[in-house]
Amino acid sequence: MTFTTETLETPDGIKLRFGVQTPENAGQHILILQGRGEYIERYQETADELAARGFGCVTFDFRGHGGSSRETDDPVMGYIHDVAHYIADTGHVIDHVKQAHGIECPCVLTHSTGGLVAMAMMLDQPGLWENAVMVAPFFGLGGHDWLSLAAQFVADSMCRYGFDKQYLPGQAKLSPLAEFEPDNILTSDATRYARNVAILKEHPNLVVGGVSAGWLDACFKAQASVSDRIEQMKSGQWLLPPITMVLAGNDQVVSNQVTEDLFGGVPSVTITEIPEARHEILQERDLYRDKFWQAFDAHIARCQTA
Template identity: 25%
Template sequence: MRMVTIRTSTFPSHDGLPLAVDVRGTGAPALLFAHGFGQTRGAWNAAADALAARGCRCITFDSRGHGESGRVAGGDYHMDQFAGDLMALARVQPEPPILVGASMGGLLGLVLAGEARPAPFRALVLVDITPRWETAGVERILAFMQAYPDGFADYTEAAEQISAYLPQRRERKREEQLKPLLREGADGRLRWHWDPALLEDVVRESERYQPRLLAAAARVDVPVLLLSGERSDVVSRETVAEFLKLVPHARHVEVPAATHMLAGDANDAFTHEIARFIEDVFPGGAVRRPTIPQEVH
């Protein structure tokens, strides 16, 4: 395994908004990680460390309105802005990267892979997300995000609430792990790192995106790996089956015991499946595209 160093920088996106970016490794292939709604680039730390140690170059970033990246003036967020950020980061890479996208990040990657030509990614790894999702699971996530508008008195209180939300995790988050996720307000209370305006704007648009996502999926012509959690309440057998009909060349792996928070629940299995996918699809570094039928029924 190689030693992993992290280089942090600020990337000016397509409209000038600054995005916080970490790069690990200098090898190939390049993996561009796009986190889910309400997360930060820190969600990928363990996976990016492990894959960079295997020789990959791993790029993680905070989406606009999240973490250390800039916020949109007036809180006017739209899904196309997030897609533009992802496209801009992909296009500045020396070669098209492999997109590893969780939840919202995966949906953005799917749209770009299906609509943009040339495709900005050489392959897609979708992490527990399909173009159509289970509403109950998404509502559970949003309910947690909306549950603490006044924030937390301290890191201990925040850790307790996160543990209650993620009972499958054995270890409670420590203060140093929570600091990137919370901001201290003028009143001394700790609130989530994301712009509250995101809850209204992005959630409102997500349902309207589904027809576009389904159409884009049918046009994806790069290798695809769909990783789902056995205990996910966002992805189901029905949504997976629909996706595999739209993208018949896609590979699907269900990770045992994992929930929607797949990378955090089972990082070793998660990184193992990504490494195996890369080795199978790109032997010797050569990109091999699947054969796509002219019509998808």
């Protein structure tokens, strides 16, 4: 079984490519919110593993990614002006699959940037999802604090002077088509890495390269907003549904510390870490992925017995 892909058009003229997989045994569907640079085909293995658990799934390529509309003259630039666009697009997909296919997704599964989008939506729309699983959510940039501060300064400065659609320093030559390097920061699995490269070589229109100033600046602003609202919520009423956050122990892309500082001790949030796993846990070796699925199954069991 594979995803059935279609396209919808947003009110602002963006074409979003989405995919639906509905196995015969599907009791419900899960919405998958992807990370930066991802595309539907990357989640076929995950969709099949969800199907084995009785779940169908829906996912889509964020604007500027995969088979969805690009917003710069450079078709491989990773760009967004405002994370609010990702949020609006997610709402359009949710509404469309409900109206056109009769599909609702009470659970959301996110990776990286998708976690930032989902958290912003849950804070705005309590009850939107019954529960969530977040893989390596992007609430802060990985690396030393000074590196994050420097990146914020550079991205903000470039955007202020009209260079939001320019690559950040050192990003212009980055490509997901590069040969596998054992010490890369995304995955230690050479086979899955090669599989994804093969997909992109067959479908070069799906390629997203380096990070733009606009994309990173938009994410920093969204992270600041989410952080402020979570801190405010700590002194009031918690409105978040049950959430399991699965962190990669060797994550050099996002900050596990920021996630733990924000959500540690939050009643509805369970945080678990997979030691030595790299950022793209769902593209990792089986010894790490198996631990993710253990955490996922435990999450589902908790939600079903709650």
